[in-house]
């Protein structure tokens with residue numbers, strides 16, 4: 001690993017062309033990343049009641065002026081952490097573009113209607129999986145999962161799969177969003193947006 005070193009040659013962030021709204025700027029960068037494998041995969045960092053950080057990969061499912069939304073199991077480890085400490089950080093790394101985006105803020109649940117609406121668009125096997133998997137709990141064997149999947153298939157045979165009560169979305173409401181562009185000689189560009197009390201976004205450049 002010592003010898004692994006890469007020169008970042010990405011184009012500069014042109015501050016004059018940055019959108020005043022960081023969510024719109026995120027969408028512009030997301031479009032640039034569209035051809036990458038799983039561009040919506042991100043790391044979600046949370047903290048538990050004892051202050052111990054945790055992180056895992058999740059898929060971003062939408063973003064708009066209200067925030068950045070993902071879906072999961074409301075009985076999972078992350079859900080417990082978010083109940084105790086409803087704040088999180090989201091990290092996108094788009095390696096081939098030499099870009100990183102960091103988003104921090106508070107987290108709230110999506111409405112039940114939003115969760116059901118998204119659940120209905122998922123492939124049936126993913127819907128059944130949401131019933132089969134007691135996410136983050138210990139299970140004695142893989143067989144148990146297969147049995148639980150068979151039970152879910154039998155329960156919903158011939159009809160649409162309901163959205164489980166314990167499954168749904170969270171929305172990270174951003175308070176800061178930082179755009180990082182790798183540049184030569186490690187003199188990278190970092191532009192951070194912060195939301196003020198009045199809801200307006202202020203922008204500043206950070207040292208790399």
Ligand SMILES: Cc1cc2nc3c(=O)[nH]c(=O)nc-3n(C[C@H](O)[C@H](O)[C@H](O)COP(=O)(O)O)c2cc1C
Pocket residue numbers: 038041054055056057058059060070071072073076077078079135136
């Ligand atoms: C590429 C990728 C995408 C994932 N997307 C999701 C997701 O959207 N929702 C989810 O609950 N878990 C997703 N997972 C699994 C999580 O990383 C994690 O294992 C799971 O949510 C349990 O996390 P927890 O025990 O911290 O609650 C994904 C994993 C990978 C590698």
